[in-house]
Amino acid sequence: MWRWDQGRLSYFQFDALRQVASFIQTNDFKTATREQLQNATGLAFRAPETHSPWRNYSRILKLCLLVSEIEGFAQATPIASILARDGLVTCDEYFHFLICAFTEPSPALNNWSPAENFRYPLLFSLKYILAKIAMGKIPVTSLDEIIGAYRESDFDGTENDEQFIAIMRDDLLYENSGKSISHKDLQRQARESLKVISQISYLYVKNNDMIVTLDREDAHKVFQNLSAILGPRENDKDAEIQRLASFFGNDTTDIILGYPSTATEDTVESGFVEGSKVKKTHIIIERNKRLRAEFFSKYPLATCDVCSLDTAKTYPWVTRILDLHHLLPLSSGTRVEKRGTTFEDIVPVCPNCHRAIHRFYDAWLAENEKIDFKDIKEARDVYQGVKNRFTGWIAG
Ligand SMILES: [Zn+2]
Ligand SMILES: [Zn+2]
Incomplete structure (x- = not known):
């Protein structure tokens, strides 16, 4: 299963990420104090006395590809510099980009090795729900079904529409598989990552269901324009974060946004x-x-x-x-x-x-x-x- 963060959804709000992106343009997050961060972003950045905000919150920033540690400093990434400038990137563009870049394993988390077989859980998830719409199924999918489908299939998320349609067999089986994850933290983290991407304008989460508000044709169009950001991976996880974050703006992002x-x-x-x-x-x-x-x-x-x-x-x-x-x-x-x-x-x-x-x-x-x-x-x-x-x- 894919790891994520847990319990801190408000820090993943697009607006909050823009504030943080702007702060790290001129400040080293590694040595930033809680007060500085509060003033700059309006977020609490609560941490135990013994922990720096960096120790407690860098995982969020890394997952969002905003920062990584280079030569002892918190170095803002290229996408962070774009986010810091008002109006250059929309919420949809940013989250589509993150979906195409996020891998299991993730360089934002532990156990990084560039030699692994990578899977793209968020890309899988979005393609899965879009394929359901394109097939004319109802636009409501439980988060557990999405997670279960990822678990049960051996897909890495780069598969095409025909391949996705071929795995649409048993919604209930997938849902049960997603529900039965014995490691509750993993289940929670996967669900939260799906809530984070539901900030995209055509997605919507209600209780534990993901709802898509695109028609069949648009769902198919968006599907066709999604493509994983591939390797060669860097040996160092912080360097890998910078590498992934540099792909934004390579004209794919315009196509990804097939506005209905x-x-x-x-x-x-x-x-x-x-x-x-x-x-x-x-x-x-x-x-x-x-x-x-x-x-x-x-x-x-x-x-x-x-x-x-x-x-x-x-x-x-x-x-x-x-x-x-x-x-x-x-x-x-x-x-x-x-x-x-x-x-x-x-x-x-x-x-x-x-x-x-x-x-x-x-x-x-x-x-x-x-x-x-x-x-x-x-x-x-x-x-x-x-x-x-x-x-x-x-x-x-
Ligand atoms: Zn209005
Ligand atoms: Zn009026």
């Missing part, structure tokens, strides 16, 4: 500025059907967060005319927690206000010469700016 055409059309239709990858990712998250269904089943009486319009009353003949607006920076993914995706960063808005919010964003970003917001705080502040300046309908 419908979402792209929606972007244009809703009046958002065209042509920007970060904005498309944002819209895909907002149009995520499953997320919408979950949100409105939890908040059936939602009204517009800006103008308070109660669309259910005003337009009684239409259901759910409200849009969901995603507060995180445009290039960020959805948040994952222990139990799945959260609604913390999602606000319901009417289509008019939604359009106005994005116009406001565009104007604000242009004025500040930015491609994207720096972090969630900046995004929240600008959104609050929209609400403060709203003078139209005031709900009585």
Whole structure:
């Protein structure tokens, strides 16, 4: 089974990784104090007195290919430098890259040897669920089934679509195999790694199920564009992390992101500025059907967060005319927690206000010469700016 981290999902949030990436551009994480890290990232970086943050948290950074130890220093990787610059890479691009680079065994963990036979567990997992969609199966797969399929097959993750279709036999067998892993930590780690990649805009975790919101054709397209980052491996694990991290941007990443055409059309239709990858990712998250269904089943009486319009009353003949607006920076993914995706960063808005919010964003970003917001705080502040300046309908 593949190893990962456990119990610290919030450190794997795309937004948190961007903050860390930015911090390590000018600071040595190895000697960084907890206070420095807290100030720079807003994360706790809790560690026992006797442990440095590096000792406790370097595993996360290494798994994410942000840093490795070179000549006694924590050296930022090439992908970390790209992540540190706002808006250059979207959440989708980054996690697709990580999926294609992550191996069992991993140079981020112990027992590294470049001579091993490598498997790509996350690549296997994504291909497995995409192949199910491409075959017309239901888009809900339990995390245990994915883990079990990896266990039962001898696939390394580089196999093609026909090969994957050939192993789709018994969902229940796989699920039981995934459930029956006797080493509970391994099971937990595998599940958590799948939750981490569910930050991709078309994936969604609910309890212990992974849900894909692509149609058959798009699922197949994405599958075709996934390819493992191969070796020759470095002898030294820290050097191997740097090697893997240098592959980002070698034009494969653009192809990997086969944005569903419908979402792209929606972007244009809703009046958002065209042509920007970060904005498309944002819209895909907002149009995520499953997320919408979950949100409105939890908040059936939602009204517009800006103008308070109660669309259910005003337009009684239409259901759910409200849009969901995603507060995180445009290039960020959805948040994952222990139990799945959260609604913390999602606000319901009417289509008019939604359009106005994005116009406001565009104007604000242009004025500040930015491609994207720096972090969630900046995004929240600008959104609050929209609400403060709203003078139209005031709900009585
Ligand atoms: Zn409104
Ligand atoms: Zn929006």
